[in-house]
Amino acid sequence: xxxxxxxxxxxxxxxxxxxxxxxxxxxxxxxxxxxxxxxxxxxxxxxxxxxxxxxxxxxxxxxxxxxxxxxxxxxxxxxxxxxxxxxxxxxxxxxxxxxxxxxxxxxxxxxxxxxxxxxxxxxxxxxxxxxxxxxxxxxxxxxxxxxxxxxxxxxxxxxxxxxxxxxxxxxxxxxxxxxxxxxxxxxxxxxxxxxxxxxxxxxxxxxxxxxxxxxxxxxxxxxxxxxxxxxxxxxxxxxxxxxxxxxxxxxxxxxxxxxxxxxxxxxxxxxxxxxxxxxxxxxxxxxxxxxxxxxxxxxxxxxxxxxxxxxxxxxxxxxxxxxxxxxxxxxxxxxxxxxxxxxxxxxxxxxxxxxxxxxxxxxxxxxxxxxxxxxxxxxxxxxxxxxxxxxxxxxxxxxxxxxxxxxx
Amino acid sequence: xxxxxxxxxxxxxxxxxxxxxxxxxxxxxxxxxxxxxxxxxxxxxxxxxxxxxxxxxxxxxxxxxxxxxxxxxxxxxxxxxxxxxxxxxxxxxxxxxxxxxxxxxxxxxxxxxxxxxxxxxxxxxxxxxxxxxxxxxxxxxxxxxxxxxxxxxxxxxxxxxxxxxxxxxxxxxxxxxxxxxxxxxxxxxxxxxxxxxxxxxxxxxxxxxxxxxxxxxxxxxxxxxxxxxxxxxxxxxxxxxxxxxxxxxxxxxxxxxxxxxxxxxxxxxxxxxxxxxxxxxxxxxxxxxxxxxxxxxxxxxxxxxxxxxxxxxxxxxxxxxxxxxxxxxxxxxxxxxxxxxxxxxxxxxxxxxxxxxxxxxxxxxxxxxxxxxxxxxxxxxxxxxxxxxxxxxxxxxxxxx
Numbered sequence: 001x002x003x004x005x006x007x008x009x010x011x012x013x014x015x016x017x018x019x020x021x022x023x024x025x026x027x028x029x030x031x032x033x034x035x036x037x038x039x040x041x042x043x044x045x046x047x048x049x050x051x052x053x054x055x056x057x058x059x060x061x062x063x064x065x066x067x068x069x070x071x072x073x074x075x076x077x078x079x080x081x082x083x084x085x086x087x088x089x090x091x092x093x094x095x096x097x098x099x100x101x102x103x104x105x106x107x108x109x110x111x112x113x114x115x116x117x118x119x120x121x122x123x124x125x126x127x128x129x130x131x132x133x134x135x136x137x138x139x140x141x142x143x144x145x146x147x148x149x150x151x152x153x154x155x156x157x158x159x160x161x162x163x164x165x166x167x168x169x170x171x172x173x174x175x176x177x178x179x180x181x182x183x184x185x186x187x188x189x190x191x192x193x194x195x196x197x198x199x200x201x202x203x204x205x206x207x208x209x210x211x212x213x214x215x216x217x218x219x220x221x222x223x224x225x226x227x228x229x230x231x232x233x234x235x236x237x238x239x240x241x242x243x244x245x246x247x248x249x250x251x252x253x254x255x256x257x258x259x260x261x262x263x264x265x266x267x268x269x270x271x272x273x274x275x276x277x278x279x280x281x282x283x284x285x286x287x288x289x290x291x292x293x294x295x296x297x298x299x300x301x302x303x304x305x306x307x308x309x310x311x312x313x314x315x316x317x318x319x320x321x322x323x324x325x326x327x328x329x330x331x332x333x334x335x336x337x338x339x340x341x342x343x344x345x346x347x348x349x350x351x352x353x354x355x356x357x358x359x360x361x362x363x364x365x366x367x368x369x370x371x372x373x374x375x376x377x378x379x380x381x382x383x384x385x386x387x388x389x390x391x392x393x394x395x396x397x398x399x400x401x402x403x404x405x406x407x408x
Numbered sequence: 409x410x411x412x413x414x415x416x417x418x419x420x421x422x423x424x425x426x427x428x429x430x431x432x433x434x435x436x437x438x439x440x441x442x443x444x445x446x447x448x449x450x451x452x453x454x455x456x457x458x459x460x461x462x463x464x465x466x467x468x469x470x471x472x473x474x475x476x477x478x479x480x481x482x483x484x485x486x487x488x489x490x491x492x493x494x495x496x497x498x499x500x501x502x503x504x505x506x507x508x509x510x511x512x513x514x515x516x517x518x519x520x521x522x523x524x525x526x527x528x529x530x531x532x533x534x535x536x537x538x539x540x541x542x543x544x545x546x547x548x549x550x551x552x553x554x555x556x557x558x559x560x561x562x563x564x565x566x567x568x569x570x571x572x573x574x575x576x577x578x579x580x581x582x583x584x585x586x587x588x589x590x591x592x593x594x595x596x597x598x599x600x601x602x603x604x605x606x607x608x609x610x611x612x613x614x615x616x617x618x619x620x621x622x623x624x625x626x627x628x629x630x631x632x633x634x635x636x637x638x639x640x641x642x643x644x645x646x647x648x649x650x651x652x653x654x655x656x657x658x659x660x661x662x663x664x665x666x667x668x669x670x671x672x673x674x675x676x677x678x679x680x681x682x683x684x685x686x687x688x689x690x691x692x693x694x695x696x697x698x699x700x701x702x703x704x705x706x707x708x709x710x711x712x713x714x715x716x717x718x719x720x721x722x723x724x725x726x727x728x729x730x731x732x733x734x735x736x737x738x739x740x741x742x743x744x745x746x747x748x749x750x751x752x753x754x755x756x757x758x759x760x761x762x763x764x765x766x767x768x769x770x771x772x773x774x775x776x777x778x779x780x781x782x783x784x785x786x787x788x789x790x791x792x793x794x795x796x797x798x799x800x801x802x803x804x805x806x807x808x809x
Contacts, residue, residue, distance in 0.1 A: 045533050099664060099682050108545055110567075112521075115603065119525050122451075128606055136607030137670075137796075140514055141546060142569045146797055149665045155679040158665035158798065159575060160567045162516070162546035170564065174579065177586055183662075198525055201533045202541030257588075259563035261554040264542035276560055284588070394542065395551020397563050 006179045007406065009246040010089025010234030011346045012081030012190070015333045016052035016227055019080070021088060023056075025350050027332070029379045031361045034333045035213045035225040041195055048209040052227025052334030053195055067151070072111035072138050073194035075147040077230035077339075082148050082188050089234040089246055091186075093152060102157040102184040103145040104175040106167025106191035107338035108393075110141025112198050144192055156184050164393035165298075165335065167191050168231060168342030169401045173255035175235050186236035191342035195228040199337060206265060214301035214335075216328035216360050217310075217374040219367035224300040227334030231342030233349070238406075249349035253287060253386065253402040256280025260396030267308045273398035274312035274390065281400035282316070287386055289317045292324055294357050294382075296344045296389040297374075299328025300335055309390065310370045325382065327360040327375040341391030345401055348389050352405045356381050411690070413659075414584050415807060416752070417652040418640030420493020420593070422485050423746055424460040424633050424736045427492055429655075433753040436761040437780065440735045442618065442631065448519065448602035450526035458618030459600050460633035460737035478539050479552060480520040481634075482599040486511060486549040487556055489636040494593060497640065498557040507591035507640065508562020508583070509550050512576030514569050514741035516546035519601035549597055561589055570704055570711075570738070571663065571792045572596055573637065573745030574800035578661045580641050590646055595638035596745030604740070605632060613708050622705035622731030622763060623712050623770040630706045633737025637745035644807075655752050659787070659805035660691030669714070669797035680718030680799040684791065687801040691787070695723040698803070699785045700760045700777070702747045704792030705731040706738045709771070711795035716774045718793040722801075725773040728781070730754075734763045744792050744800065751788045755806050758785055 013020065016034030017027040027034075034052045043049040054077070059068045062080040071079075086093065093101070118131045118139070137143065142160045149158055157178055161170040168191030175189035203209045203226055210223035241248055258276030262268035282289065298309055306328075314321040329347050336343055351357055356379050363376040386404040421427060425435040441463055444456035467484040468476065470491050476484065490498075490509075498506060520543035528536045542548060547565035554563040562583070566576040573596020580594035608614040608630065615629035639655075647654055664686075666679035688695050701719055705712045719729060732750040733739070739746055754761055762777030770776050788804045 047534075098667075099679070103665070110546065115518075115522060116525060118607075119522060119529065119603075122606075123526075123529055128610065131606070131610050133610050133612060136611045139607065140569055140796075141567050142514065142572075142796065142798070145568075146665065146670065149797065150667045150669075150671055153667045155664050155667055155682065157663050158568065159579065159663070161579075162565050162567050163563070164545045164547050174582075177582055181582060181585060183582075197528070198521065198541075198544055201528050201536060202524070202538070202544060204533070205536055205538035205541060207538075257562055257564070259551070259554045259560050261558045261560045261563075263555070264548065264551055273560055280588075393547070394545045395547045395563065396554055397547065397551070 004180050005238035006176050006235055006252045007238045007241050008233050008235050008249045008349045009241050010085035011349055012084030012232035013343060013346055014054055014057055014077045014081050014230040015343055016054055017333055019057050020084060028329060028358050029356060031359050031377060032332060033213055033361060046204050048204055048211055050212055050225060052225055054228055071147045072114045074107060074111050074192045075144050078144050078192035079148055079151055081230040081232035085232040085234045091234060098153055099155045100185040101154050102175060102178050102187040103148055103154060104159050104171040104187055104189040105145045106161050106171035107141050107144060108164045108167060108193050109196045109199055109337060111139050111143060112196040113194055114139040116197050148188060163397045164395055165337055165340050166391040166393035166397040166399045167338040168340060168345060169255060169391045169399035172233060172345055172401060176252045179237055185240060188232060189235055190232035191339040192230035193228055193337035193339045200226045208302055210301060213362050214331050215362040216299035216301040216331050217306050217367060217370040218363050219365040221301045221303060221306060224302050225334030227336045229336035229339045229343055231339050231346045233346060248406050250352045250403045251406050253404050254281060254285030255401045256284060258398040262396055264395055266304055267392060269308060271308050271312035271315060273396055274392060275315050277398040278312060278316045278400040281388060281402050285402035287402060289320050291386050292388055293384050294387040295324055295326040296348050297326050297328045298390045298392045299330050301330060307369045310372055322372060325357050325375050326372050327358055329358050331361045341389060344389045348387055348403050352384050355384050412585055413644040413657055414581050414641055415644045415647050415657045416639045416655040417642055417647045418493055420489040420638040421636060421749055422462045422465050422489045423635035423637060424462055429753060432749055433757060436750060436753060439764055445600060449523050451602045457605055458631050462635060480517050480543045482517040482597060483549040483552045485599060485636045486553050486597045489638050490553050493638055503558055505590060506559045506561055507593045508589045509553055509559055510564040510576045510580045510592055510594040511550040512566045512572030512596040512741050513598055514567060514572050515604050517543045517548050518603050519599060520544055522603040568798045569796045570740055570794040571744055571798040571800040572741030573743060574792055574802055575663055577802060578663050581658055581661050584641060584643060591640060591642040593638050593640050596742035597636040598634055598740040598742040600632055600634040615707060620734050620737060621707045622734050623716060623776045625769045625771045627707040627709045627712060630708045630738040633739040635739050635742045635746055637742060637749040654807045656755060657805040657807050658802060660687040660803040662686035663800040666797045666799055669795060675714055677718040677721035680793045681722040683799040684722035684801045687803050691803040693787055698723055698727055698787050698789045699783055700728040700730060700788055702751045702788055702790040703729050703731050704743060706733045713771055714795055715793040716771055720773040726775060728760055728777045729774045730760060730762055730777050747790050751790050751804055755785045755788060758782060
């Protein structure tokens, strides 16, 4: 039997360079820097004082006060982005069987601000009884897809895959699987993470954060920028999308997963897990390295990550590696954790639509160990047919998602 | 695409019922053993809190001392279960064909996450141990297991609250259907943590009496438990080719969500019924063929009422229903996987292990089993309909020798 073709028909984006598809896209094409001195988080005691906060997000634009009170910032981001994606897909859910729509989400920290709030209340009041009884149910990361499902009355398969900073790709990949297996007709898939004191403190203590801005692949790169955001994709079967004349951004061709199985916080210098994921992604998508036009890099801006990712691409793409355009949008939005690869997948869909590859900003000096074409500083109009989005994570998780402009 | 038949061919567990299938089988006919916890690294409770913990469990004896210093309790539980169940398999399997890992957990290493935060509040953000940060991602236990066994083929973590363990098995089932891997070790894990206990207390779902009374009309809440249950899953052809012992077939599985939950609305059970129907359809059986239901009932009256109504709507009210949580407490993300483990034990013995108590007045409309009963078992429905809205169903089928 012929495999079902799965397409992306709606996008929702919450990022430090803007909320909404058009706002994000215009800022990204301009090469806007979303990494700034932190305003909403007190970083006075930390080594790093910059990060990527979403400053133009107003929950009132998407949710009532009572709805906001029932959920954390990660869920609010996810719901707002889902609303955008459904509107963008021009889908009327009332015309669809809600048990045939799935939700597949990813995150790194879930709702860390809820736990932070509860523990701070306990220390401040010195009694646990001061913690509001409604707070604990908002903490589990499973509450993020649950809040989406409740809001839209969706009863189909429902999953949270918290595989840290690769979680978005895992979630999108599983949505693709569920459609191809015939379990569902369509899915809301993506990732969400709010700014987290735990993550900011942890990356600071690991000396992994940049003191100013992220400079992926630059010789003087100084680390990653902790950030927040959400990316949501509405994905569905091609036939259904065409039948309802939906706008089609891209086709999901396949994906590959792997694991470094090396260390919890640093990538395997040999790139083992990334190589497994990239090879599998190409294999499952049934595309060759020769047909890849662009790679959306994990590109965090840490010395180790960018060096290793370059090695992975060279190993799998062989002689083509240096000629494939490969940029990191984390240079603009920072590392949105579990949202990162979902935001990047949405960015890839937009790149395919507009036939423009987004740049790596803050790039000044080439690094011989990252000798790739990283689209320095300026967006590049180019032919984009098939592209890959890499995402790696704490605990060694690796992933590569393959997308194509729709053909045939 | 022809559906692959997926079977369970290996078990690894650390649980309040024991650390292998034989111990679990024996424990299901003995009274449950509770213990208490009170003091944690940064916090303590005013008085001891009832809970269920693995009875005889020494991670150092299982794993050795090396490398354990930086591993937290959740990771040690997972590594220990994996070591007991799959060490030989992992060592003998060539690296490129080594099974993938898929772990369900509601909270992951939440003790480490909360302690990291507490440490940074108490001692300052610039003194907190950076090594401890590695344990603050929800996928840390799974990642540690991948590292220990050099398992590069898959590292997934699934988190859907109480249903995490069942949903991890369903996720693995789907990935095996896709043919991505030949074998996956999937299951559930949960540690007892100060933060989860505190959350349950503040939410009012923790039993103040420490009594576990699933489906009781006077149930007063849950007692927490911890544990880990893992299963080696693979296509039946692969299992038969290598002469593996087959514990059961996962004949069908499905999950979904009831959006009426958590919003003050009344569930009509239709979402759960749809999920069970989908699992039955996949298993090619009528719901009437199910000999018993291994439910997720825990003693939390709101959740138990939801689940009872859902089961009655899905399979009728005459099918015997068990609640293995009466032996283990509420092990959250591990509970579904531990239910699968107990169901395998009962299938093997042709027995239905009921609630280990004298019959009490139950909420209806289902028929909870008290004590135990003999029965010829071919199909078991392991389900969970959580008060958070997650609905999951797995149908286990006995495979003839």
